[in-house]
Amino acid sequence: MDTTHYSLCGAGLGLRRPLLNQLVNNPPDDIGFYEVAPENWITVGGKLGKQFRSMTERFDFVCHGLSLSLGSTDPLDEVFVLAVKQFLAEHNIKLYSEHLSYCSKDGHLYDLMPIPFTSEAVTHVAQRIKRVQDILEQKIAIENVSYYAAPGQEMSEIDFFNAVVSEADCNVLLDLNNIYVNSTNHGYKADAFLKAIPAQRIAYAHIAGHHVEAKDFLVDTHGASVVDPVWKLLKKAYQLYGVFPTLLERDFNIPEMGELLQEVGTINALQEAWTRQYAKQPA
Structure with a gap:
């Protein structure tokens, strides 16, 4: 698969405010790009705003939204969308992504x-x-x-996802941890879901940790280290589709930078291993 069409490259990290000082003053070489939720930064000024600007001037950024509420029956918040548009332009943000979900009904559901x-x-x-x-x-x-529930289900998750993406003619943010969590909770094959993704639409990917409530019940928390089966799923995705930009999410229980960089380093290592193998293959 041709990897030259991506607007990003390498391994990314979600930029959370507790990390900002470290990243501004001593940005690691092995982080290829950063991700932020626009809702958390659009109105930020002062010292934090200046620090954020200094990062977006030096590094590639993507935005991952939290409140667009695409599945809601509430009117689309077009004022917010316009604010996002201005924010993307001001900071030269490469991509904007959102969840295939909803978070509002006559007000935010959080x-x-x-x-x-x-x-x-x-x-x-x-x-x-x-x-x-x-x-x-x-x-x-x-x-x-x-x-964690599928009310009124008429089709499988992958069929629903693919139908939305096709009809909307949009790109895909592939979350490997979510595939693993859902496959465990709902009893389907993670590999089969991965193989059915419209790979040509992948813009970048997420990888994260989760909480094990029970053997057959996982909770997507972004508050723990990535587990081995999820790393294996990412490796499988590269084998199927080639290397694509991949970002580590960590929203809670944020460890020291060194621990985060170890996981970023694992992403880089998997990407480099695929590149070495691919480079040996005849054109």
């Missing part, structure tokens, strides 16, 4: 809720994604999300 896997929902969500893309004048990437 959680990412599952969209029913129905044909009606496909049409509804795809139309909202198209409207966002029209306003932003660029494609966005949609993330496959973790979910």
Whole structure:
């Protein structure tokens, strides 16, 4: 698979405020790009705003939204979308992504809720994604999300995801941990889901840790280290589709920078191993 079309490269890290001082003063060489939630930075000024600007002037950034609520029946917040558009332009942000979920109903719910896997929902969500893309004048990437219930399910998760992406003509943010969590909780094969993803639409990927509530019940927390089966799933994804930009998410229980860089280093190592192997193959 041709990897030259990506607007990013390498291994990324989610930029959280507790990390900002360290990253501004001593940015690691092995982090290829950073990700932020625009909701957390659009209105930030003062010292934090200046520090953030100093980062976006030096490094590649992507935005991963939290509140667009693509699956909601509430009106799309076009004022917010316009604010995001300005933020992307001001900081030369490479990509904007969001969750295939909803988080509002007559006000914010402060959680990412599952969209029913129905044909009606496909049409509804795809139309909202198209409207966002029209306003932003660029494609966005949609993330496959973790979910713990599937109300009104008429189709499988992968069929629903692929239908939305196709009808909206958007890109994909591939979350490997979410595939693993959902496959465990809902009893399907993670490899089969991965093989059915529209690989040509992948913009970048997430990898993260989760909480083990029970053997058959995992909770997507982004608050722990990445486990070996998820690393193996990322390796499998590279084998299937080639190397794509991949970002480490850590939102809670944030460890010392050295521990985060070890996991970023694992992403880099997997990417380099694939590149070495691919380079040996005849054209």
